[in-house]
Amino acid sequence: MNFQQMILTLQQFWAAQNCILVQPYDTEKGAGTMNPMTFLRSLGPEPWKVAYVEPSRRPSDGRYGENPNRLYQHHQFQVIIKPSPDNIQELYLDSLKALGVDPLLHDVRFVEDNWENPSLGCAGLGWEVWLDGMEITQFTYFQQVGGIEASPVAVEITYGMERLASYIQDKENVFDLEWVDGMTYGDVFHQPEVEHSTYTFEVSDVKMLFTLFNTYEEEARRAMENHLVFPAYDYVLKCSHTFNLLDARGAISVTERTGFITRVRNLARTVAATYLEEREKLGFPLLKKEGADLV
Amino acid sequence: MSKDILFEIGLEEIPARFIRAAMEQLKDRIAKWLEASRISHNGVSAYATPRRLAVLVKDAAERQEDVSEEVKGPSRKIALDASGEWSKAALGFARSQGVAPEQFTFKELAGVEYIYVTKSSTGIETASLLSEGLTGIVNAMTFPKNMRWGAYDFKFVRPIRWMVALFGQEIIDLTITGVKAGNVSRGHRFLGKETVIAEPALYVEALRSQHVLVDVKEREELILSGINKLAEEKSWKIAIKEDLLEEVLFLVETPTVLFGTFDPAFLNIPQDVLITSMREHQRYFPVFGEDGKLLPFFVTVRNGNAVSLDVIAKGNEKVLRARLQDAKFFYEEDQKLQINDALAKLENIVYHEELGSVGDKVRRIRAIADRLAVKLALPASTAAEVSRTADICKFDLVTQMVGEFPELQGTMGEDYARKAGEADNVSKAIFEHYQPRFAGDAVPSTEAGLVVSLADKIDTIVGCFSIGIIPTGSQDPYALRRQAAGIVQMVLEHQLSISLQEIFAAALEVHESLRSEKHFTPELRINLYEFFGLRVKRLLSDNNVRYDVVDAATAAGFDDIVDVVGRSLALMNAVTGVADFKITVDSLTRVSNLAAKAAEGTVIDPSLLKEEAEQKLYQTWQSIHDPYREALTALHAAEALQILSGLKDAVTGFFDSVMVMAEDEAVRANRLALLSGINADSRLFADFGKLVW
Numbered sequence: 003m004n005f006q007q008m009i010l011t012l013q014q015f016w017a018a019q020n021c022i023l024v025q026p027y028d029t030e031k032g033a034g035t036m037n038p039m040t041f042l043r044s045l046g047p048e049p050w051k052v053a054y055v056e057p058s059r060r061p062s063d064g065r066y067g068e069n070p071n072r073l074y075q076h077h078q079f080q081v082i083i084k085p086s087p088d089n090i091q092e093l094y095l096d097s098l099k100a101l102g103v104d105p106l107l108h109d110v111r112f113v114e115d116n117w118e119n120p121s122l123g124c125a126g127l128g129w130e131v132w133l134d135g136m137e138i139t140q141f142t143y144f145q146q147v148g149g150i151e152a153s154p155v156a157v158e159i160t161y162g163m164e165r166l167a168s169y170i171q172d173k174e175n176v177f178d179l180e181w182v183d184g185m186t187y188g189d190v191f192h193q194p195e196v197e198h199s200t201y202t203f204e205v206s207d208v209k210m211l212f213t214l215f216n217t218y219e220e221e222a223r224r225a226m227e228n229h230l231v232f233p234a235y236d237y238v239l240k241c242s243h244t245f246n247l248l249d250a251r252g253a254i255s256v257t258e259r260t261g262f263i264t265r266v267r268n269l270a271r272t273v274a275a276t277y278l279e280e281r282e283k284l285g286f287p288l289l290k291k292e293g294a295d296l297v
Numbered sequence: 298m299s300k301d302i303l304f305e306i307g308l309e310e311i312p313a314r315f316i317r318a319a320m321e322q323l324k325d326r327i328a329k330w331l332e333a334s335r336i337s338h339n340g341v342s343a344y345a346t347p348r349r350l351a352v353l354v355k356d357a358a359e360r361q362e363d364v365s366e367e368v369k370g371p372s373r374k375i376a377l378d379a380s381g382e383w384s385k386a387a388l389g390f391a392r393s394q395g396v397a398p399e400q401f402t403f404k405e406l407a408g409v410e411y412i413y414v415t416k417s418s419t420g421i422e423t424a425s426l427l428s429e430g431l432t433g434i435v436n437a438m439t440f441p442k443n444m445r446w447g448a449y450d451f452k453f454v455r456p457i458r459w460m461v462a463l464f465g466q467e468i469i470d471l472t473i474t475g476v477k478a479g480n481v482s483r484g485h486r487f488l489g490k491e492t493v494i495a496e497p498a499l500y501v502e503a504l505r506s507q508h509v510l511v512d513v514k515e516r517e518e519l520i521l522s523g524i525n526k527l528a529e530e531k532s533w534k535i536a537i538k539e540d541l542l543e544e545v546l547f548l549v550e551t552p553t554v555l556f557g558t559f560d561p562a563f564l565n566i567p568q569d570v571l572i573t574s575m576r577e578h579q580r581y582f583p584v585f586g587e588d589g590k591l592l593p594f595f596v597t598v599r600n601g602n603a604v605s606l607d608v609i610a611k612g613n614e615k616v617l618r619a620r621l622q623d624a625k626f627f628y629e630e631d632q633k634l635q636i637n638d639a640l641a642k643l644e645n646i647v648y649h650e651e652l653g654s655v656g657d658k659v660r661r662i663r664a665i666a667d668r669l670a671v672k673l674a675l676p677a678s679t680a681a682e683v684s685r686t687a688d689i690c691k692f693d694l695v696t697q698m699v700g701e702f703p704e705l706q707g708t709m710g711e712d713y714a715r716k717a718g719e720a721d722n723v724s725k726a727i728f729e730h731y732q733p734r735f736a737g738d739a740v741p742s743t744e745a746g747l748v749v750s751l752a753d754k755i756d757t758i759v760g761c762f763s764i765g766i767i768p769t770g771s772q773d774p775y776a777l778r779r780q781a782a783g784i785v786q787m788v789l790e791h792q793l794s795i796s797l798q799e800i801f802a803a804a805l806e807v808h809e810s811l812r813s814e815k816h817f818t819p820e821l822r823i824n825l826y827e828f829f830g831l832r833v834k835r836l837l838s839d840n841n842v843r844y845d846v847v848d849a850a851t852a853a854g855f856d857d858i859v860d861v862v863g864r865s866l867a868l869m870n871a872v873t874g875v876a877d878f879k880i881t882v883d884s885l886t887r888v889s890n891l892a893a894k895a896a897e898g899t900v901i902d903p904s905l906l907k908e909e910a911e912q913k914l915y916q917t918w919q920s921i922h923d924p925y926r927e928a929l930t931a932l933h934a935a936e937a938l939q940i941l942s943g944l945k946d947a948v949t950g951f952f953d954s955v956m957v958m959a960e961d962e963a964v965r966a967n968r969l970a971l972l973s974g975i976n977a978d979s980r981l982f983a984d985f986g987k988l989v990w
Binding site (some may be wrong): 069070071085086087088091095105106107108109110111112113114116127129133134135136143145152153154155157169174255 | 309310312313314347442444445446447448450455456458475486487488548549579597599600601604605608609611612613615616617618619622623626645
């Protein structure tokens with residue numbers, strides 16, 4: 003199964019579970035969790051079911067396209083369902099079967115892994131799912147989001163698409179994966195990997211990045227003062243990515259690091275709290291859609 | 298009449314490290330509940346897999362035992378008012394006990410009459426108690442980490458997905474988080490199906506037929522026999538680390554042992570790195586040859602049967618390959634790093650906000666280690682090794698390998714230092730300065746490792762104490778107790794002639810001179826001394842020295858650890874092995890009690906010793922005084938105690954015939970002074986009055 007078919011299969015599978023399919027969010031982020039469709043929508047009492055592919059940037063993982071396993075940008079397939087359904091593990095295992103992974107012929111295990119994202123004030127409990135010893139999925143019950151107790155609890159399933167594909171296609175090197183027949187992952191992404199790594203580690207303008215961080219932070223605050231949750235959150239994401247670029251460049255000392263993370267977290271908390279307030283003002287509209295596909 | 302009880306809680310995969318304790322907890326809670334509910338039974342068995350916690354109670358009585366108990370109420374004085382009517386208090390008691398006042402009887406207790414009621418209750422049906430009982434038990438379960446799920450306001454270790462609750466063949470009515478208990482359990486996730494448990498006794502077999510081995514011991518034996526069989530077939534030695542076996546045991550419901558291989562070229566990476574990568578990342582058992590050398594194989598345990606093991610082995614090999622490639626990359630990159638450059642980077646790692654960077658810590662370690670080297674009178678060449686070790690002991694913290702595998706700190710330091718041309722002793726000492734890393738671990742073998750280990754640990758302890766981080770109860774985030782115990786263990790095993798106060802002084806001086814902020818109060822030393830005192834006592838009781846013996850010996854001081862341990866062991870031997878030692882102890886205790894009455898600074902005047910027995914005591918004491926003190930100084934505790942015991946007959950004779958509290962004030966003072974002198978000697982060994990017979 004090529005990479006594109008895998009995406010299509012997962013989309014179809016989760017669409018059949020009444021998830022809405024949204025497209026990747028257009029602001030840089032380190033993980034699918036940071037997409038507002040997860041971070042904000044997993045807050046509050048409203049039910050929510052969504053699935054999407056998220057290209058996720060991790061500047062410090064850039065390896066100039068030379069490492070067979072590590073990438074500046076990789077793809078996550080993200081599923082969020084709130085409240086978490088009782089048969090979620092079975093649904094997930096069915097999705098693996100849809101991808102052609104027969105659990106009877108493999109060793110599939112749920113190994114404890116508690117997930118935390120301190121810069122967004124998020125914490126959850128769950129597992130990493132192992133397929134013959136390889137971690138292919140992060141499976142998490144959100145307990146806290148943006149510093150707020152998650153209630154009801156959303157479950158997040160994050161498939162590591164490259165890992166899964168390298169297994170399904172039996173490839174040693176991520177760049178040899180088939181995106182579609184006749185077109186490899188490398189054909190599509192090798193050049194950006196090289197260039198982003200070069201930019202991140204050698205070229206980026208540290209002074210400018212520090213300025214940008216401050217500017218974004220300021221703008222996030224200004225937007226918050228106007229109760230504009232979604233625009234404010236976009237700037238929080240930009241802060242986070244800028245911080246990651248600075249960090250990858252080695253421009254942030256260990257002492258300063260904590261300070262920067264705290265700044266991002268404080269913004270994220272404010273955004274999360276305000277989002278809840280704004281939804282409440284609207285009367286939590288999705289609660290009223292009972293009987294609709296969402297519930 | 299009795300029936301078995303089965304209670305199985307079906308869960309999403311429980312973290313492996315919590316399962317055994319959770320299983321024991323469920324068993325304890327059921328047993329306690331049965332006892333409190335007066336339901337007799339023939340034992341509780343517990344079972345657990347990643348997806349279930351279960352208990353099986355054999356032959357639980359169908360009815361509670363009847364009970365008759367007397368309850369005491371208020372006294373007659375309170376129970377009856379002036380006119381002889383029942384008071385409010387008495388009526389309230391009757392109400393609270395659900396009886397009429399007519400049923401009161403009076404009984405005397407310690408001279409006062411009280412109201413009593415005899416309550417007898419007839420036991421009720423066990424079946425009617427189980428629902429509430431089991432619900433209470435589930436609600437009371439605690440775990441190191443709890444979670445919520447769905448829209449339920451309930452916390453548990455992982456979501457509950459099914460429950461089996463049976464009393465005989467009857468289903469116990471029980472619902473938690475929307476899950477209603479029944480008689481249907483679930484088999485192995487992939488190999489099994491749902492299965493009806495007709496009655497509790499069939500539980501283990503019913504699940505076995507669905508590919509779940511619920512008995513922990515059985516799974517363990519199966520894994521071990523699988524591993525041993527493989528080892529025999531291939532002539533391998535497979536290292537079974539217990540905590541890994543424990544984890545694997547709770548990752549599988551049906552274990553099947555298999556092996557895989559990796560490219561022998563990776564064997565150029567240090568063995569410890571490969572082993573750590575296999576164990577920590579992949580939960581594999583490493584494989585060794587007959588000669589003890591690591592072989593390019595690994596053993597893993599599948600949660601399932603023996604179908605398509607080749608596919609699974611191949612998958613695992615692929616994962617390990619990627620892991621080892623990373624390790625190889627780190628290893629090669631790390632060797633490009635100069636030790637000096639690494640040390641410069643330590644300045645950027647915060648050790649603790651108030652205690653500075655790791656670079657700061659290293660400077661303190663160096664200064665403390667140098668002072669200790671002087672105290673221990675180490676030769677110049679060894680002192681130089683101590684200094685060099687102290688300077689570079691932490692450089693590997695900034696290497697990529699230690700970043701990836703923190704538990705390889707010290708191991709990588711030794712390897713990289715050797716490759717960078719550091720002296721053999723220094724390289725080895727870099728590893729050893731972390732020792733002892735856990736209870737039962739070896740102490741450093743090199744002097745440099747020993748001294749730097751002392752310095753590192755006392756620096757941490759003094760630093761933490763100075764900013765108020767002092768362990769209390771279960772709170773000891775910096776593992777200060779373990780580090781203090783490590784210091785005690787090192788001093789003892791190396792028989793170091795250095796006192797605790799000297800070790801404290803070295804660290805305190807350095808902290809005062811190198812830290813800009815001064816946090817030192819006079820209590821700090823006292824707190825430190827008490828803190829170490831507890832570690833010394835712990836060490837002694839771990840060595841089977843009785844508690845009272847520990848108290849007696851430590852009351853004579855524990856500043857010199859070798860000394861106090863020697864005295865404690867000698868005393869323990871005497872207490873348990875010397876026939877008339879009690880007489881010695883009693884006589885010395887008596888001396889001590891009277892000595893307390895002596896005026897301070899009274900000098901013994903031998904000419905005032907008139908009676909034979911007191912002259913005898915004086916002479917005996919004079920004859921033992923010097924040899925006793927010499928034996929103590931030489932740390933010959935058993936000998937010192939033997940000499941001291943030589944006073945026994947003279948003391949007994951003295952008390953038999955001499956009246957200490959004589960009329961003549963001078964004579965009395967003189968006798969007390971004599972006892973005080975003897976007591977001063979005996980108290981150098983122990984406070985014998987603390988011994989219990």
